[in-house]
Amino acid sequence: MELLEGFTLETLVARFGPVPPERAVHLLCQVCHSLAEAHHAGLVHRDIRPANIFACRRGLDLDFVKVLDFGLVKDRKESGAGLTIAGTMAGTPGYMPPEAALGNREIDARAGIYALGCVAYWLLAGRPVLEGTTAMEVVLDHVRTAPVPAFAALGAVLP
Numbered sequence: 001m002e003l004l005e006g007f008t009l010e011t012l013v014a015r016f017g018p019v020p021p022e023r024a025v026h027l028l029c030q031v032c033h034s035l036a037e038a039h040h041a042g043l044v045h046r047d048i049r050p051a052n053i054f055a056c057r058r059g060l061d062l063d064f065v066k067v068l069d070f071g072l073v074k075d076r077k078e079s080g081a082g083l084t085i086a087g088t089m090a091g092t093p094g095y096m097p098p099e100a101a102l103g104n105r106e107i108d109a110r111a112g113i114y115a116l117g118c119v120a121y122w123l124l125a126g127r128p129v130l131e132g133t134t135a136m137e138v139v140l141d142h143v144r145t146a147p148v149p150a151f152a153a154l155g156a157v158l159p
Contacts, residue, residue: 004066006056009123013050018126021158023063027055028120030065035116038067039109046107048115049095050122095119121147124158 009027013019019027031053038044048067058064097114100107121129129147 004054004056006054008051008068009053009055009119010050012055013122013126019123021124024120024123026063027053027065027123028116031067031116031119034065034067035109035112039112044107044109044111046100046111047092047095048112048119049092050119051092053119 007015031048035048052068054066054068055063056066095115095118097107097111100111118129130145
């Protein structure tokens with residue numbers, strides 16, 4: 001196992017606050033490349049969230065991203081038994097796309113893109129897109145509630 005030195009994006013924002021837009025773009029582009037590689041191989045991560053994205057150093061490169069925890073991965077090429085029971089939810093409530101929250105069987109690459117949008121919000125606003133008192137409330141809010149734009153949450157204008 002590789003020893004990583006750095007922070008998860010969850011820790012990064014919790015410790016230092018929201019990141020500048022340029023840094024967020026730099027981090028998110030790398031996650032997009034990682035997701036594209038997984039999607040090309042027929043894999044859907046199903047748990048993209050700040051705690052599963054690690055910013056570390058690689059040689060002289062700072063903020064080199066590693067996408068972690070493929071424990072809920074779904075292989076789109078395989079039919080039959082998966083890691084989860086059909087009709088159940090898999091993932092972290094605050095980053096779960098509406099189709100996963102509804103227990104839809106056919107979760108595809110778009111789920112990771114939705115979750116990455118929630119990660120972008122976390123990076124820029126320093127808080128989750130949707131906050132509830134229970135995990136189920138957050139899951140349902142992803143289905144029925146429009147988020148407050150990150151710009152308004154910051155009280156600032158983002159480029």
